[in-house]
Amino acid sequence: GAVVSQHPSWVICKSGTSVKIECRSLDFQATTMFWYRQFPKQSLMLMATSNEGSKATYEQGVEKDKFLINHASLTLSTLTVTSAHPEDSSFYICSAPGDRGPEQYFGPGTRLTVT
């Protein structure tokens, strides 16, 4: 099946700094990728839709200036958490529709801890 990777798998940063998370489709091209956030004991919540070559679409309540998304190629989308605060600590997951089937493929997730 198709593979989606994320880097880093976990990161600890200080409050006020910025963190970049990468999402790559390894063996297929993805014109669209999705970014989710998951707090402990909760379900995945969609944050934004990343579109190759155009601006991302953000869900209601998600600050686009805080969560910068760049989808510069057909295999890479990045999420930058700017001026991170402890409340941004969460599990961030990306996904992409596969090119050979109807299902979506998810990355392994990135655990962000802001101290």
Add this chain to the structure above:
Amino acid sequence: DAKTTQPTSMDCAEGRAANLPCNHSTISGNEYVYWYRQIHSQGPQYIIHGLKNNETNEMASLIITEDRKSSTLILPHATLRDTAVYYCIVRVVNSGYALNFGKGTSLLVTP
């Protein structure tokens, strides 16, 4: 996407079949039933999907009632590694939209 209802949690003994139910009474004719699972601290994993016929793959079987208002995911011989949160999602295939995750069913497989 049609709304789904799943039990909050279930237990299953290792080696036995795990039957996870899902209600989707407002499903539309062009909506499929998808199942994903999420093992702790990992990304969700696709399991199976179907429209109206029963489906089986190497991971599980999906039984959809004739009126399509409910379905059951069956893990025929549950192992400890099947302990996870299982999500039933109803959506149009290849819609291009993200998946809408509900709360899912937390399945605990015990020795």
